[in-house]
Amino acid sequence: MTRIAFVGLGNMGGPMAANLVKAGHDVRGFDLSEASVKAAIETGVKGTVALAEAVSDADCVITMLPKGQHVIAVWTDLATLIPEGTLVIDCSTVDVESARKAHELADVMNCISLDAPVSGGTGGAAAGTLTFMVGGSEEAFALGLPILQAMGKKIVHCGGPGAGQAAKICNNMILGISMIGVCEAFGLAEKLGLSHQALFDVASTSSGQCWSLTTYCPVPGPVPTSPANHDYRPGFAAALMLKDLLLSQEAASQSGAATPLGAHAAELYAAFEKAGHGGEDFSAIIHMLREKARS
Numbered sequence: 115m116t117r118i119a120f121v122g123l124g125n126m127g128g129p130m131a132a133n134l135v136k137a138g139h140d141v142r143g144f145d146l147s148e149a150s151v152k153a154a155i156e157t158g159v160k161g162t163v164a165l166a167e168a169v170s171d172a173d174c175v176i177t178m179l180p181k182g183q184h185v186i187a188v189w190t191d192l193a194t195l196i197p198e199g200t201l202v203i204d205c206s207t208v209d210v211e212s213a214r215k216a217h218e219l220a221d222v223m224n225c226i227s228l229d230a231p232v233s234g235g236t237g238g239a240a241a242g243t244l245t246f247m248v249g250g251s252e253e254a255f256a257l258g259l260p261i262l263q264a265m266g267k268k269i270v271h272c273g274g275p276g277a278g279q280a281a282k283i284c285n286n287m288i289l290g291i292s293m294i295g296v297c298e299a300f301g302l303a304e305k306l307g308l309s310h311q312a313l314f315d316v317a318s319t320s321s322g323q324c325w326s327l328t329t330y331c332p333v334p335g336p337v338p339t340s341p342a343n344h345d346y347r348p349g350f351a352a353a354l355m356l357k358d359l360l361l362s363q364e365a366a367s368q369s370g371a372a373t374p375l376g377a378h379a380a381e382l383y384a385a386f387e388k389a390g391h392g393g394e395d396f397s398a399i400i401h402m403l404r405e406k407a408r409s
Contacts, residue, residue, distance in 0.1 A: 116140070116261065119172040121165065121188055122206070123150040126232070127178035129239040130205070130265045132157035136242075137264035144168035166195050174201040174261055182212025189219045198224035201257050205246075207231045207354075209361050210276045210283070211368075213249065217275035226254045229275065230262060231282035235350045243267040247285070249278035283365055286358035290379040290396070293326040293355075297400035300333050301407060310335050332397035341395035352399065353392030356383040 116139045120131040123145040134141045135158035143159040144167070145151050151161040162168040165188065169175050175196060179185050185204050192202065202225050204216055213229040220227035228250035238244040244266035248255055255271045262269045272281040299322070303313045314336035318328045330349075331337040341349040348354075359380035366373040386392075386399050 117171055117173045118142070118261065119144070119169040119175045120154075120159065120178070121145070121168060121175065122178035123147070123154045123159070124178070125236050126239045127205075128154050128157070129236070130176075130178065130232075130244070131159045133239075133242040133265045134261070135159055139261075139264065142168045142170075142172065165191060169195050172196065172200065174203065174258075176203045176205060176261075179204075179206045179208075181206075182208035182215075185216055186212055186219070189216050192225075193219065193223050196223070196225065199226065201226045201228075201254070201261075203228045203230050203258055203261070205230050205232055207282055207286075207358060207361070208279060210279045210365055213279040214276040217250070226251075226257060227275070228254050228258045229278040230258065231278055232266065233282065233285060234266070236348070238267075239265075246270065247272050247278040247281040249273055249276050249280070251275075280365070283358065283362045286355070287362040287373065287376045287379070289326065290355050290359045290383065291375045292324045293330070293332065293397055294379055294382060294399065294403070296324065296326045297332050297397070297403050300400060301403050304404075305407070326397075330397055332400045341397055346395040346398035348393070349395035349397070351392060352383060352386055352394055352396045355396035356380065356387050356392070359383055 118134055118139050118141045120141055120143045123131060123143045128150060131141050131143050131154055141159045142162050143154045144162045144165050155161040177185055177188055185206050185208055202220050217227045228248055230246045230248045232244040232246055234244040242265055245268040246262045246266045248271050259269060272278050310333045331340045332342050334342045341347055362376050363380050386402050391398060
């Protein structure tokens, strides 16, 4: 049993902390939202009212926070709260620069650190089937692996500090682009009189096959578990997809990479969020594309 402090008990962090409890770990949770703490307590997490209380005597501290600035703020506070040698893991999705800065803070504290963003959405968080993309030293990865395995199905060591965030940003740029492509294909099929099922049956078994089609089909019917069959409730909210696409464009700009499709995908999701749809699943962007065809 490992004593784990989990900071950030939202839609992703809450069920991830719950799975750590199921795995037999002693988990203390902290979140600025009282409702999130109460929900976590119902799953066996020990709720706390302060960061210092959560991390006291912890062998490992996990953060799952909205932005890089929040991660840096919490990891800065940890400097006076945790002893040397503590394993600190950030599972947030943030910019690569912030991830590397967090590792630097851990080095100053003489602590062991990993950046380990996730893929799999709220469903994967609840089921314990997340994919973790991990950055950090081999030593840190070996220490963190048993803990991450309690929350995920596939754990990939991507390289040194920041490599996990780099992999997550690249992966989700592919996801945003591919979802728009799949939505456009269904929109075109509708105009051509082709049924959703017919297109799915062809594309899912030929060269158009991709995760956005076969697992997360953006129209009702072909994939019963996709958000399209549940009024486009996330899932993975469009606002979060926009966040990741903007991170990809920030990284592209800093590194000098050419990502024209990534840039256009970010523009489309920005327009979708601006129209008030940020809380819907990201596959719901098919509605905006249909509207464009009508105008």
